[in-house]
Structure formats: C-alpha cells, structure tokens
Amino acid sequence: MSVTDNRRGLWRRSSHSVNGNCVEVRFDPVQALVRDSKKPGGPILAFPIAEWKVFTSTLNKTRSSG
Template sequence: MTYIDPAKAGWFKSSYSGGGGACVEVSTVHAESHGVVLVRDSKDPNGSYLTLPVAAWSAFAGAV
C-alpha cells in the first residue's frame, strides 16, 4: 500500500454543508493515481481519515 500524505490531499466540503460543524471533508486527489478517496471529520483535520476505494465512495455518495 502506498502512503498518502493527508496534508497534500486537497480536502473539500460539500456545497450542501450547512456550516454547523458536523461535516465531512473529502479528497479525490488520489482517485486517479491510487484508486482511493479520502474522508475525514472536518472538526479534526489532523486526526484520522478513511481510505475508501473509488467504487465504494461512489456507491455511498449515490445512495445519500
């Protein structure tokens, strides 16, 4: 598995976020090169993050 530096991931929040602080941030920077999407809690940007296969993230995003 290749290490992905989260500081260089280019995180973003959905434009549908209400600004209430209960948001997730997503990085698709590595979607093409590594086939993964990174997901983290916006309240803890230096904390842990999930690494999901692109297909799993697409299925989740499509379902919500």
C-alpha cells in the first residue's frame, strides 16, 4: 500500500454511506485509490487492483455468511 497525490478522475461513494461518513474509491488501470469523503484533499491510499479484488471479495463473503 502506498500514498499518492492523484486527485483527478471520478470518485465513487458507497450507497451505504450515512451523512457522507465513508470512503470514496477511484480506479485507474493498475490500482484502486481510496480517500476519506470528509477530507477529499487529504491523503489517498493506493492498492494494487489484485489486492483490492481480494479485499472486496472477502467482504462480500463475510457479509453473505453473516
């Protein structure tokens, strides 16, 4: 995981967001960029696409086995 300063592009927010308290994510060809929706000018975390897919897959499995 690394921090990057790239703020261009479309950021997506979860439909489960309450009062804007969530993270936003944006994808480029090689990474998923994640930032705090309350501080869009703050730091951005960058995850390789393969790691992001494992992360979200694990969340979905955990949620469905609930």
